[in-house]
Amino acid sequence: MTALAAPLPAPAARSRHLAGTGALVRLALRRDRVMIPAWVLTLGLVVAAMGASFDAVYGTAAERARLAVSMNGNGSMRALYGPVLSDSLGGLVAWRMAGFGAVLAAVMSLLIVVRHTREEEETGRQELLSAAMVGRRAPLTAALLTALTANAALAALITGGLTASGLPGAGSLALGTAIGGTGLVFAGLAAVAAQLTESARLAKGLTGTVLGLAFALRAAGDAQGPGATSPLTRVSPIGWAENLRPYAGERWWTALLFLAAAALAVGASYALTARRDIGMSFLPARPGPAVAPRSxxxxxxxxxxxxxxxxxxxxxxxxxxxxxxxxxxxxxxxxxxxxxxxxxxxxxxxxxxxxxxxxxxxxxxxxxxxxxxxxxxxxxxxxxxxxxxxxxxxxxxxxxxxxxxxxxxxxxxxxxxxxxxxxxxxxxxxxxxxxxxxxxxxxxxxxxxxxxxxxxxxxxxxxxxxxxxxxxxxxxxxxxxxxxxxxxxxxxxxxxxxxxxxxxxxxxxxxxxxxxxxxxxxxxxxxxxxxxxxxxxxxxxxxxxx
CATH class of the missing domain: 1.10.357 (Tetracycline Repressor; domain 2)
Incomplete structure (x- = not known):
């Protein structure tokens, strides 16, 4: 009896908490077999096609230089799209798609993570799964791995598509990393929101609010001047995608910001999920009035x-x-x-x-x-x-x-x-x-x-x-x-x-x-x-x- 009651070693405890993760990942990928390819292919191909579009419209270096000067001199356009950091063909692709692609990757990631965490709890399916050989942290881990797979595929498609179109490989990899890295950050934030709220709708709304704030900070910072050097831009994950500077002298150390932010968010979500019961939340809804209003x-x-x-x-x-x-x-x-x-x-x-x-x-x-x-x-x-x-x-x-x-x-x-x-x-x-x-x-x-x-x-x-x-x-x-x-x-x-x-x-x-x-x-x-x-x-x- 004493041996049975002894606590498990740390590796064994971790294995128990993650039991069934592989099966849940396969289940999530099967359920998202339409949604994830649709997101990845649509966004990836749109980014990859931008190089040919800009080449057809701005075929000479002089035309691209005039566009860059015009865009950087317009504060409203910088707020909307960001500054043009390079007037090369790849630089224009990054200017047009880095922020736009980062926002869409963030939306894709938050939908995936919330769907396979809080939504599963809300519908009661998670409680049934947890009654089997499924560890406490397996559902969250499976959701994050599914989001990681989607963002890795998106980054690979962007990198490969832009490189195949003739753009430099380093800049293509940087743009794919910037967009996929932003998705990973918001996957982690969505995991935190799923622990804090008691409904999938609130989790999506909370993560979406953070995404809107990140975009607003980036827009306000870029409106102050060209170069993406404003402190407001640098504290926004959308601004990090700009500051990785694809095709403009890549700053690879900026990729560490995505990894650090994602790691912090994922760590916080694991700490929170260990301290609550399935179906519960840290921000429960307040009880309503005893009698419903006429509305x-x-x-x-x-x-x-x-x-x-x-x-x-x-x-x-x-x-x-x-x-x-x-x-x-x-x-x-x-x-x-x-x-x-x-x-x-x-x-x-x-x-x-x-x-x-x-x-x-x-x-x-x-x-x-x-x-x-x-x-x-x-x-x-x-x-x-x-x-x-x-x-x-x-x-x-x-x-x-x-x-x-x-x-x-x-x-x-x-x-x-x-x-x-x-x-x-x-x-x-x-x-x-x-x-x-x-x-x-x-x-x-x-x-x-x-x-x-x-x-x-x-x-x-x-x-x-x-x-x-x-x-x-x-x-x-x-x-x-x-x-x-x-x-x-x-x-x-x-x-x-x-x-x-x-x-x-x-x-x-x-x-x-x-x-x-x-x-x-x-x-x-x-x-x-x-x-x-x-x-x-x-x-x-x-x-x-x-």
């Missing part, structure tokens, strides 16, 4: 309560984005720098009208494409309620399926109009003030932003269709939305054929403000959106819940 008396009130924070966050984000875009619109000519190829790209994205109007049309189009991410998330919240077994108690009351689904869809459709209104107002006000023509600019720009609503609603209807007819394939919704984003973002730069661009509903909209508009494309998109949603709701009425 929670129906399904819409519940849906509003569940999604109001998300809607508020997106609205504030669109206000900030619209203000930034509007502030740089008056300097659209400086952005183009007299380059004919760049002018053609802006005109393909925003129409053949004046350059400033084409730039505004481009920005409203980007707001519309990003708004589809909010709409898709709002629709797929229904699937989360199903899989979390929270839908059945609601439907067991005097609430029909269509009424339950309609409450969330009202926020998906209505919320799209709200955030685009916020973005359009901020864009119009900022541009009007910079152009000293607030009265003449606000109305057309706001209408241009709202003109994106039918295209967003078409993708929303497509998400409802997938939810109703193929609920297990809801991950494909993100791939569809991401495909439309990629078409709108890089399609004009690559001069893709018309049939490819027409796959996106956004390509059927008139390029407002400035272009001639008829009601026909708006009407057809609205009809298509209604038909897709109706088919999806019909499927939802007939299939099993869960």
């Amino acid at each position: 929670l008396s129906g399904p819409f009130g519940l849906a509003w309560r569940l999604q109001r924070a998300t809607l508020l966050g997106w609205t504030l984000g669109f206000l900030c984005a619209g203000g930034i875009f509007g502030g740089i619109a008056e300097g659209a000519f400086d952005l183009v720098g007299g380059n004919r190829q760049t002018r053609e790209i802006v005109e393909r994205m925003g129409g053949q009208q004046g350059l400033t109007e084409a730039f505004l049309a481009t920005m409203t189009g980007m707001l519309g494409m990003v708004a589809a991410l909010y709409a898709a998330g709002a629709v797929l919240r229904l699937r989360g309620e199903e899989t979390g077994e929270r839908a059945e108690p609601v439907l067991a009351c005097a609430v029909g399926r269509l009424r339950w689904a309609g409450s969330h869809l009202a926020l998906a459709y209505g919320g799209t109009a709200v955030i685009l209104t916020a973005g359009g107002l901020a864009l119009g006000v900022a541009y009007g003030l910079s152009a000293d023509d607030l009265g003449g600019a606000l109305g057309p720009v706001l209408l241009a932003a709202l003109a994106q609503v039918p295209a967003v609603w078409t993708l929303t209807g497509l998400a409802v269709l997938v939810l109703g007819l193929a609920p297990r394939a809801t991950g494909a919704v993100w791939a569809l939305v991401g495909g439309c984003l990629a078409l709108g973002w890089i399609g004009p730069a690559l001069d893709l054929p018309g049939w490819a661009m027409d796959l996106s509903p956004y390509s059927h909209l008139p390029k407002l403000p400035g272009a001639d508009a008829t009601a026909a494309p708006f009407a057809w998109l609205l009809i298509l959106s209604a038909a897709l949603a109706a088919a999806g709701l019909a499927g939802l009425r007939r299939r099993d819940i869960g």
